[in-house]
Amino acid sequence: MRAPLTHKQRPSQRALGRAPGREQAEMISIRKERPPDVAAREALLDETFGNHRWRKSSQRLRDGRSPAEGLAFVATDGKRVIGTARLWNVMCGTGQSALLLGPVAVAADCRNRGVGAALVDHALAAARRRGYRAVVLVGDAPYYSRFGFSTEKTAALRMPGPFECDRLLALELEQGSLEGARGLLRAPSKQMPKSGLAASAA
Numbered sequence: 001m002r003a004p005l006t007h008k009q010r011p012s013q014r015a016l017g018r019a020p021g022r023e024q025a026e027m028i029s030i031r032k033e034r035p036p037d038v039a040a041r042e043a044l045l046d047e048t049f050g051n052h053r054w055r056k057s058s059q060r061l062r063d064g065r066s067p068a069e070g071l072a073f074v075a076t077d078g079k080r081v082i083g084t085a086r087l088w089n090v091m092c093g094t095g096q097s098a099l100l101l102g103p104v105a106v107a108a109d110c111r112n113r114g115v116g117a118a119l120v121d122h123a124l125a126a127a128r129r130r131g132y133r134a135v136v137l138v139g140d141a142p143y144y145s146r147f148g149f150s151t152e153k154t155a156a157l158r159m160p161g162p163f164e165c166d167r168l169l170a171l172e173l174e175q176g177s178l179e180g181a182r183g184l185l186r187a188p189s190k191q192m193p194k195s196g197l198a199a200s201a202a
Helices: 035-055 113-131 141-147 193-200
Strands: 029-033 072-077 080-091 098-100 134-138 166-172
Touching: 029 113, 035 072, 035 080, 072 113, 080 113, 098 113, 113 141, 141 166
Parallel strands: 098 134
Antiparallel strands: 029 072, 072 080, 080 098, 134 166
């Protein structure tokens, strides 16, 4: 049986083994989300977070919007959607652009097998390839620190609603891209072209 992925394994197309005891294991892979995946993704998010997910401050940055182009992913076990991760364009109060990661969710019966870590790795690698320079999220620092996220660049940033300061984390994909970033995180008034993202911050 294939061993679970570690954080250091970063193939462009992830494949994970199924849970112990299952014979003729199918491969778990990560790919871009497709329109037929939406219902399964929403059911997975409801299962994971319940109705509370609609009240999160990070949801205010997603309401009525689509994810950044090409940056919505699902993990699949055969034809079943078992994980989701998406990235959204946001801006700091001082004008730096970034991506907001989340929500990240994995089906209850597929957890502790590296699926969530593989989704995050895949999403961050895709963001780098597309020229983005920074990612922010609201999450548990002990978990996300393995990917390089920390509170080092977020002390002066605020979410559009209640949040815990020690859970607002950031990762610079390019060193210095969030230098001096402060103020309210918000949705950009319009989608910026990639050239503009690369030039301003990310």
